[in-house]
Amino acid sequence: MKIQKLDGYTLVTYKDVYLRNGVLVQGLPGIGLVGKIAVDYIVSILGLEKVFELIGPGIMLPTGNVGVFVTNDGWLQLPSYKFYYYSGSERDFLFLTSEVQPAVWAQYEVAEKVLDLFVSLGGREVVGACGTVIEEKETGVYYALATNSLIEKLEAIDAKRSSGGTITGACGLLPALASLRGLEAFVLMGSTQSSEPNFIAAKEVITVLSKLYGIVVDLGEIEKVISRIKEKEKEMKRVLEETKPKEGEQLPSWYV
Numbered sequence: 001m002k003i004q005k006l007d008g009y010t011l012v013t014y015k016d017v018y019l020r021n022g023v024l025v026q027g028l029p030g031i032g033l034v035g036k037i038a039v040d041y042i043v044s045i046l047g048l049e050k051v052f053e054l055i056g057p058g059i060m061l062p063t064g065n066v067g068v069f070v071t072n073d074g075w076l077q078l079p080s081y082k083f084y085y086y087s088g089s090e091r092d093f094l095f096l097t098s099e100v101q102p103a104v105w106a107q108y109e110v111a112e113k114v115l116d117l118f119v120s121l122g123g124r125e126v127v128g129a130c131g132t133v134i135e136e137k138e139t140g141v142y143y144a145l146a147t148n149s150l151i152e153k154l155e156a157i158d159a160k161r162s163s164g165g166t167i168t169g170a171c172g173l174l175p176a177l178a179s180l181r182g183l184e185a186f187v188l189m190g191s192t193q194s195s196e197p198n199f200i201a202a203k204e205v206i207t208v209l210s211k212l213y214g215i216v217v218d219l220g221e222i223e224k225v226i227s228r229i230k231e232k233e234k235e236m237k238r239v240l241e242e243t244k245p246k247e248g249e250q251l252p253s254w255y256v
Contacts (some may be wrong), residue, residue: 026041130169199222
């Protein structure tokens with residue numbers, strides 16, 4: 001393990017790697033936890049090794065307070081950015097995940113630290129994975145571009161081009177800043193209707209990433225989670241229907 005100081009931040013290197021035509025895929029907490037679920041799932045299913053960890057003043061607890069997590073077995077754990085390495089057949093990948101988003105005032109400086117590291121390792125392309133709220137119940141993955149070289153490739157796998165709006169936080173900022181360094185960059189957004197964790201949207205994002213980069217990811221475990229959620233929703237709907245007053249029936253006087 002190697003520890004390096006970076007202008008107030010600390011980079012922990014667990015393993016030295018160099019990327020062949022490297023791709024960075026970032027999935028942090030956000031709308032529906034879509035990007036985080038997607039990246040965490042890929043890391044878990046592929047059994048990827050953590051190679052770097054970035055720690056610093058702009059990476060705080062989810063509440064915005066300075067502090068640390070305490071694990072279930074009593075260990076102190078600093079909030080951090082975690083980088084996992086995957087070696088593909090033609091390209092190498094870093095998957096970036098965290099329990100938190102950087103503080104608002106630190107979004108730019110944290111993003112630049114990430115890009116400094118990524119470029120130094122041979123990085124060429126940056127993907128932000130997250131969720132987007134749409135009114136339609138139809139599932140799908142939308143994209144927004146910072147560079148235009150990947151339009152045909154994205155259209156070929158039936159990703160839909162975003163029709164406008166804003167992307168808050170690191171999901172859009174990192175790719176946008178990456179493009180200023182001459183890197184290819186874009187955002188993939190799984191559609192959701194609420195802020196609740198959306199495993200279906202995360203699965204859609206994983207599928208698109210797999211098609212784009214030829215990464216084989218077994219979807220069996222996430223499909224089991226989706227199936228359990230649907231069963232619970234179905235049961236909840238049944239209970240609500242049974243407790244709903246029938247036509248012409250009055251509620252008891254004690255009912256509140």
